[in-house]
Amino acid sequence: MSLLEQHTLERPSSPEPFAGVGVRMTFARGEEIYAQDEEADLLYRVVSGTVRTTRFLSDGRRQIGDFYFQGDLFGVECGDTHRFAAEALTTCEILVFRPGSSIPGRDGDARIQAALWEATTQELERSREHLMLLGCHTALERVGVFLFALARRRGHGELAMGRQDMADYLGLTIETVSRMLSQLQADGVVQFFGARRYRIMRQDRLEAWADA
Amino acid sequence: MSLLEQHTLERPSSPEPFAGVGVRMTFARGEEIYAQDEEADLLYRVVSGTVRTTRFLSDGRRQIGDFYFQGDLFGVECGDTHRFAAEALTTCEILVFRPGSSIPGRDGDARIQAALWEATTQELERSREHLMLLGCHTALERVGVFLFALARRRGHGELAMGRQDMADYLGLTIETVSRMLSQLQADGVVQFFGARRYRIMRQDRLEAWADA
DNA sequence: CGACACGTTGATTACGCTCAAAGATCGTGG
């Protein structure tokens, strides 16, 4: 595996089900962790940093599948290739391991199986939430709910991604994202400090959009 | 469980990993199998008929999560409630069972665990494909790719769902779906026989839209 | 045959995209 040779290798030291499992690797900002259509025989866990998964259409349109933060597992596929590529959004430490016999239904480490199951159903849930956003919501709602969900998931209001990544996640253009951010701020729903730090001011409204 | 009392109960007779598991129930067209926000402690398998999962926003907007056909497992959730409701699109026979100890990572029937894992990763994959459709495609492409994917999945060109269901799956209105269907036919991409039977005429074009 | 749900088509509107340019922000080197 040539990837393994290009990167810093360290013995893993993370706690919990992943102690002693896999290899820790460091990826620079913008670097590819795995490519679209690459063989999917490994699993990945974010030790630090932020990861995005992306898929390109041949004409250049891009969709972001999801963002992954500290502790998240990613790289789970149905078939034998990755439908989305994974890239380091910031400098990342990633724990890479072979699922091998840990796929549910076979025998293997039960704690890893359980973690994998948990990660997969959570991802399915986020994917469905993402679907609601794209299928039923206006541009303003998409941006607002995105900020809200992210703040809730991370515990703070700091965007690890730029406008283009938000746009490609939300099925909008950067201009529209920017306009909606301005409008949300003008409406007093959020307050921004610079382009990437923000604070939710009217949680009630955003919750109503996300839907109770 | 009141549901069980309202329906025909039969001893299951399906083959494979589900032999001898759960209870078979019949649902009429339009009937609810489980409700949005209902407790999620059961799993479901389509024996015959077609099922859709739907979620409503409080203002009436609706998103269809997915359609399920013969042999498909559905009802898998991350938390303890169903985020989407499930409804019989046609008359359906559904095998209902308690996952109980069959959740991966615990011990239980390994064949059911494997089937559950398979179903969940497949659903995740379809969900990501659905996301691509909503995030990156025009109305014409959405409708075209939908027809193509459905024909490929089912092995024939018959729509189990009406225009409203297609629209709510694709994030469009029924009028737009109807117009796009007319245009696809005018362009010679598909041919319709009545409102629900069709034939793909230009697979190459649809594959290009779905993306190679 | 008539009634009702479902589907199609037309006219107009509006939301988000495109094209364009100006304004921030950040890293780099003089």
Place this chain on the structure above:
DNA sequence: CCACGATCTTTGAGCGTAATCAACGTGTCG
């Protein structure tokens, strides 16, 4: 330390795609 350039973000003007509102077909079943 500030100037410079590159990149990212915001804002504006005009356009196009899909939504809305409305009317007209079509198919299905009592």
